[in-house]
Amino acid sequence: MTDRIVEISQQPGRLYVRKERLLIEWPDYTETEIPLVDLGVLIVSHPRVQISPSVLSGIVRHGGAFLCCDEKHLPSGMLLPLQSHYKQAGRLAMQTGCKVPKRKQLWQQIVRAKINAQAQLLIELHDDDAGLKKFAAEVKSGDTTNREAVAAKCYWHKLFGTDFRRNPDGGGLNLFLNYGYAVLRALTARAICGAGLHPSIGLHHSNQLDAFCLADDLMEPLRPIVDHSVFVWQSKFKEDETIDRDSKAHLIGAVTGRIQFEGEDRSLEDAMRLYVGSLVSSLEGTQAGLRIPQR
Secondary structure, eight states: OOHHHHHHHHEEEEEEEETEEEEETTTSSOEEEEEEEEEEEEEETTTTEEHHHHHHHHHTTOOOOEEEEESOEEEEEEESSOOOTTTTHHHHHHHHOOOHHHHHHHHHHHHHHHHHHHHHHHHHHOOOOTTTHHHTOOOOGGTTTOHHHHHHHHHHHHOOOOOOOTTTTTTHHHHHHHHHHHHHHHHHHHHHTTOOOTTTTTOOOOOOOOOHHHHHHGGGGHHHHHHHHHHHGGGGTTOOOOEEEEHHHHHHHHHEEEEOOOOOOEEEEHHHHHHHHHHHHHHTSSSSSOOOOOO
């Protein structure tokens, strides 16, 4: 299995499956062929794409994810494998039975790693961590003093300027961040399902309307991957510009690139599997801490 991400946005197409391969028939009757086993995420944002249940079931049967997009071409829905691990029932029981102190300890590790990753990005881009290293060292179990939010305010102002406001419902750079985070979320949720865990049972996030609480938890330290990509892109960005094919390709390239994992150069997909595997080991009690990838 690879982490190939395919987006259909520029023209309509008819999608069907033949011999365990996804075939996309374009308006000029040419075809694109992709082995289902190589497909990590399929993103469909063109409104006139024809897709059958056999395509969707084929994608998830091979461990892939499907994202559909809204009229703004931003991901609005996700389909993931229902069963993808032989120990799933036992791991779900273990996941739901995780005690509050353990969840708080794991969340402390995640928040500390996130703030350190943000600090490292600021140092790389601005030669100044804006005090984030200090905030990371102050994170308590469960982040009871909310160092994550305090660090976030300093981080966004230093990264994009004091006029920037991170708002998931906002425009401008927020659109680019939203798109990159959505793809990162899909890859995280896919790794979670592959490990036999359920993406809706979170460590910290617990919104009953959120089907991907655990994905939202685990992706936090990896968000700076997207942030860096958007920072690089903004040199060509105009405030009234909408997210387009080139910017999407740039963002997808960021989340399918190579990252550092315990001193080794790995694909994000590979590092994510090891990261989620360390969560399983922590829940089982065979490992104390999480193995969190670095940007």
